[in-house]
Amino acid sequence: MDLVIGGRKLKSRVFLAPMAGVSDLPFRKIAREFGDFVMYSEMVASYAVIRNIDRTRMMMELTDDEWTGIQIVGADPKIMAEAAKKSHELGAPFLDVNMGCPVKKIVKTEAGSALMKNERLAAEIIKTVVEAVPIPVTLKIRLGWSDDHRNAIQIARIAQDNGIQLLTVHGRTRSQLFTGKADWHAIRAIKESIQIPVIVNGDITSVETARMALKESRADGVMIGRGAMGNPWLLRQIHDDIDGIPYDESTVPSxxxxxxxxxxxxxxxxxxxxxxxxxxxxxxxxxxxxxxxxxxxxxxxxxxxxxxxxxxxxxxxxxxxxxxxx
Ligand SMILES: Cc1cc2nc3c(=O)[nH]c(=O)nc-3n(C[C@H](O)[C@H](O)[C@H](O)COP(=O)(O)O)c2cc1C
The missing domain is CATH 1.10.1200 (Non-ribosomal Peptide Synthetase Peptidyl Carrier Protein; Chain A)
Incomplete structure (x- = not known):
């Protein structure tokens, strides 16, 4: 089945993860040479977006490119909506809302993965952001806050009901941070409980792991983070494998x-x-x-x-x- 956001058919089922301090414009320009992957900016703090902070503006720089969106993070629905509008004005073809970031500095402000503990606020943010902009909004989450609080299915339903067009799930809880292994199988129950496309994320570092992650989660695509750092070839290898095309090294930059x-x-x-x-x-x-x-x-x-x-x-x-x- 085609993968569609905002009425546009995606050219690839491979997504480059938003990565603070990594997925800047130079990195995304290099990745773009390898294919039409869906990509995201580094997360930008919603309050910094509306204050027009220089460093944040640089993080939001896009090429003239329909497949790269801006990811915003925050906990105040109004500020998130303003940041969404600003991102749209700056030319973002779609936006992502961050509900997965586990970093202390972010969760102590109730943002990022902390929003998974507050379904009411999560719903309000999603609704306000979706209503604020005419472009598609996607969402990135984890499996939940902790093992005792794995509510990704509820959040996924809230997301779908409030107009989110695509959901990425990192197969860990917030408590896990980056420890243990991503649980791709747990993403299957989320995929089966909603109709919008679901992207599997976490620990995909090779063609083989991409195949396994897709098989176990039944997701519609894969998001690659650390595996693509210093290795944009991987994005192309996985893209070609999903499309059933033999990977030909001579067609990619050396x-x-x-x-x-x-x-x-x-x-x-x-x-x-x-x-x-x-x-x-x-x-x-x-x-x-x-x-x-x-x-x-x-x-x-x-x-x-x-x-x-x-x-x-x-x-x-x-x-x-x-x-x-x-
Ligand atoms: C250096 C670094 C920065 C990250 N920054 C973000 C971010 O800004 N927004 C976000 O949603 N996730 C962020 N993540 C999480 C990744 O998007 C991804 O969910 C996670 O790394 C798991 O995927 P992987 O195993 O393919 O790396 C970051 C991860 C790393 C390693």
Whole structure:
């Protein structure tokens, strides 16, 4: 069955997860070179959106792209609605509401996954946001707050009843944070209790795990987070596998071209004082899973300027070699 949001058929069943500090515009531009995945900005705090804070505006930057939405987080329905309107004005083709973030700073304000404990407020936020904008709104949740409070099915029904068009479920509770294993099977009961599309998320790091997650959850698509960091090839491999197309490495950008372009995007996007720190962060991401990762990380830490960062890509044969993805 086609996967549709807001009347538009999605070109891929692969979603790139919103990741604070990771899924910035440079990262999303690189991922876009690998396919028409659905992507999200880093989460942006609703109060920061309406106050027009520079750093937040940068996080909301989109390419002219119908498949990238903005994710907003907050606990005040009116401020969330204002943030939704602002996101729409800035050109977001769809929005996501964050009800999954487990981070203390967020949950202590009753936002993110804390909203799963407050179904009344969750419903009000969803309703207010959906009514505020003419674009589709999606929702991202966990299985619940804790093992004693697994109410994802109730939240899913609330979401559907109030106009959410697609639901992503990270198969962990808030209490788990990132420990244990994502429970893809638990997502099946959620999928079976609503009609809107459901996306399975958590611990999908390969074609095989994507297949298993889809099989166990019966979800309509997969969302990939950490597995895509420094590894946009994975998004394409999973996309091709779902579509039944053999993955052909010659049709995607090479490793060296990708790293080089990513660093170039960082240089263009960030003010100069942030280029070094973000550039090194990106090099670290691409060193994950390399045979000499520890040594590479050590060397990356010593880089001090843009020229050294660029030089590093070429001087480290193993780092940039167009090797099989991890
Ligand atoms: C560095 C990092 C930042 C994240 N930031 C967000 C965020 O801004 N919004 C959100 O909904 N989830 C966020 N997440 C959670 C991911 O979207 C995803 O649900 C989680 O990582 C599980 O998927 P994975 O196993 O594929 O990484 C973040 C995760 C990581 C690792």
């Amino acid at each position: 490793r060296i071209a990708t790293i080089e372009k990513h660093i170039q995007e960082i240089t263009t996007f960030y003010p100069s004082y942030k280029v070094i720190i973000n550039g090194k962060k990106v090099l670290m991401m691409y060193s994950r899973g390399r045979p000499n990762a520890a040594q590479l990380r050590h060397r990356i830490m010593t880089l001090e300027n843009e020229a050294q960062i660029k030089g590093f890509i070429y001087s480290n044969h193993l780092y940039a070699r167009n090797a099989v993805t991890t």
